Every structure is written in structure tokens, then in C-alpha cells.
Amino acid sequence: MLKESFLSYLECGLCGKRYDPDRLWNLCLECGKPLLARYDLEAAKKVVRPQDLVNREPTLWRYRELLPVRNDAHKLSLGEGFTPLLRASRLEKEVGHAPIFIKDEGLNPTGSFKARGLCLAVSRALELDVKSLSIPSAGNAACALSAYAALAGLEAHVYLPSDVPKPFVNECRVLGARVHLVDGLITDCGQAARADLEKYGRFDVSTLKEPYRIEGKKTMGYEIAEQMDWKLPDVIIYPTGGGTGLVGMWKAFDEMEKLGWIGSRRPRLVTVQSDGCAPMVKAFHEGREFAEPWPEARTIADGLRVPAAVGDFLILRVLRESQGTAVAVPDREIVEATYLLGKTTGVWTAPEGGATLAALLHLKKSGWVRAGESVILFNTGSGAKYSHVWD
Ligand SMILES: *Cc1c(COP(=O)(O)O)cnc(C)c1O
Helix, strand or coil: CCCCCCEEEEEECCCCCEECCCCCCCCCCCCCCCEEEEECHHHHHHHCCHHHHCCCCCCHHHHHHHCCCCCHHHCCCCCCCCCCEEECHHHHHHHCCCCEEEEEHHHCHHHECHHHHHHHHHHHHHHCCCCEEEEECCCHHHHHHHHHHHHHCCEEEEEEECCCCHHHHHHHHHCCCEEEEECCCHHHHHHHHHHHHHHHCCEECCCCCCCCHHHHHHHHHHHHHHHCCCCCCCEEEEECCCCHHHHHHHHHHHHHHHCCCCCCCCCEEEEEEECCECHHHHHHHCCCCCCCCCCCCCCCCHHHCCCCCCCHHHHHHHHHHCCCEEEEECHHHHHHHHHHHHHHHCCCECHHHHHHHHHHHHHHHCCCCCCCCCEEEEECEEHHHCHHHHC
């Protein structure tokens, strides 16, 4: 029988303590930091090569050997992943830089790349016999959890700020989730969700507080490599909240090098945040290992309204190892850039996606991005649920 997953153990991202991968875990019991999935890449290397992927299904499950789900029956799919990498030729002319690519994650189920992470988290929860799931969310993660829980037949409890735009709440309800509205920010939602976890025996799938959402998001790194014929770009600009996508892609690059699929050259990774909530940008430029919570976080880009991230040290480590940087942009520039992207590319991005173009304009002006360097802008979600921003 073909081995379906080469998952071998879980490891704390800070202290390195190892855990049995076939039991349920949240954070490291020693230091409270995120656990990361490790694979037997030596063995995987012998059975899967890049050319074997060509005829596989156009979803993230095409990388199944490097994903944690062991049994086919538990691999949930709504068609997530393998999103297009678009060449933005008219945008290139408009801003005077080429080549620019857009990775359009807005085409995922429920309209954002959160589908990748929750697809894996719910699949694995199903495999490990969880019955009820819980998540605090600014919106998109709640929608994605609702969808995969519906597909799996599991109970989903989503905790959203009471001022979350209506389309997010409607979507969760239609998809069968129990919606809990909480006065305050996502951090307050986290607190409310935590209080109910033990009481009702639910499993917490908050960002980086369980080991598998990042495994779903790392597939963006595999896809970029595959779509660019196993040559990575010079620069990737990524709108960062909890940072799972950024940390996940970096993890994918390391795995692919160990598999012999790519060489040692890496893109420079850039975090972009709104100047109304920029804890990672501040910590990066101050040279810190951990970030301080951002007071009174405010931005129209809801996915970036994350005042404190559990994986802060992982994000900062990746930015430094990749010789990347971090940029804060005002909301006004985010909206302007979203309109510019829209009219030159045909992609209606979430404001988070627009933020990446705003950052590119700054980095080009300062000379950090040099002429001719290939740049990927990550559009992490569709603009369709953000009517309040475009009204
Ligand atoms: C959640 C979210 C982000 C932030 O993603 P992280 O990987 O947690 O940093 C960015 N954009 C959108 C649209 C989101 O929903």
C-alpha cells in the first residue's frame, strides 16, 4: 500500500519538545508555544517527485504525502488550493515594475485562504475523533471553519466581534455554525471562547494554537514553487495577522529543499500591516524576539486586526532569516491600492490584498525592491464580503 502521509512527530517551535502526532494537542505543555508538524522527508523523497504531481487533483491534497492526514476518508475537500498565480501585466506598466504576480487566494471556498488552514485542521480533528470545534475569528476563519465542519458533520462554535460585517455572520449561520457575538476585539472573542472550551468539551482551532492550520497554509509555498517551475520569486509580500501563511510558506521551502525539489535560494519575505495595528512591524524594526500587544488596534483590513500573535517569534524569525522586512501602511493607501489593483488586474481583492500593493509602492520607492526583481503579491481574500469598505 502507498503511504499517504509521512507525518512523524510534532515539535514545539520554541523549546523543541516532541509530541505524539496521533493524539490531540493545542500548545506546548512546557512553554505554551505553537507545535509544528515534522515529516520523514528522507522517506518521502524516495516515493514522490515533482513530476509525479502533474496529473494530480487541482487542490491542496496534491501534496498529500507532506500533509498530516493519514486516512483518505478524512481528507475533506471543497476544492481548496491550487489557486491561480496571475501575471499582472497592466499593473506592471502602471507602477513601472516587472514582473509582478498575484496569488489569488480569493478563489478559495468561502472566499479566503483561511479555507486551506481550516480544511486541514478539521480533517485532522475528524481523524482524531473530535466532535465539537471552537474558534475566535475576525470573520474569514469563522466562515472557513463553518464550511468544513458542515462538510464533516461536526459542531462549530464561532466567536466574532459584535461589529463584524454582516456578510460574515450570515455565511456562518447558513453553513450551520453556532454564532457567538462578543463585544470587543478578536482577543476578547478568544477569551469568551476559552471560557466555554472545558465546560462543553470543545476543541480550540485558534490560529497556531493547534498544529494543522499552518500545514494547510504551507501548501501556498508548494504551489508557488510548482507554478513557477520550481524556481522561487525574489520577493513575496504578505499581509500578516497571525502569520500562519508566512511561517507556513517558509516551512514549505525548507521541506522542499530537503526533498530535493528546490535549491537553497529563498525569496525575501515581507510582512505588511496597517499602521493602525502593526505589532510585527514595530518588533521587527526594534530588533525584538517577541512582539508587544498593540493598544487600540484599528484597521479596515479585519484580517490584520490582530494585536497580539502567539506565533510572533516565528514570524520575526522568518523575516530575519529570509532577509526580508516589515512595512506599515495607512488604511487610506490600502483602499487606494485596492482600487488600483482592481482596475488593472480584474481581481477584486480584500483590503488585506490591496495592502500588499501599497507596500510594494513603498519598497520600490525606497529601493528595497530593485528593478527586475520578481514579486508576488498575496491576495489573501475576496473583496466581496467587505461592502462596508467600498460603500
Ligand atoms: C486572516 C487573514 C489574514 C492574516 O493571515 P495570517 O496568516 O493569520 O497572518 C490576511 N488576510 C485575510 C483576508 C485574512 O482573512
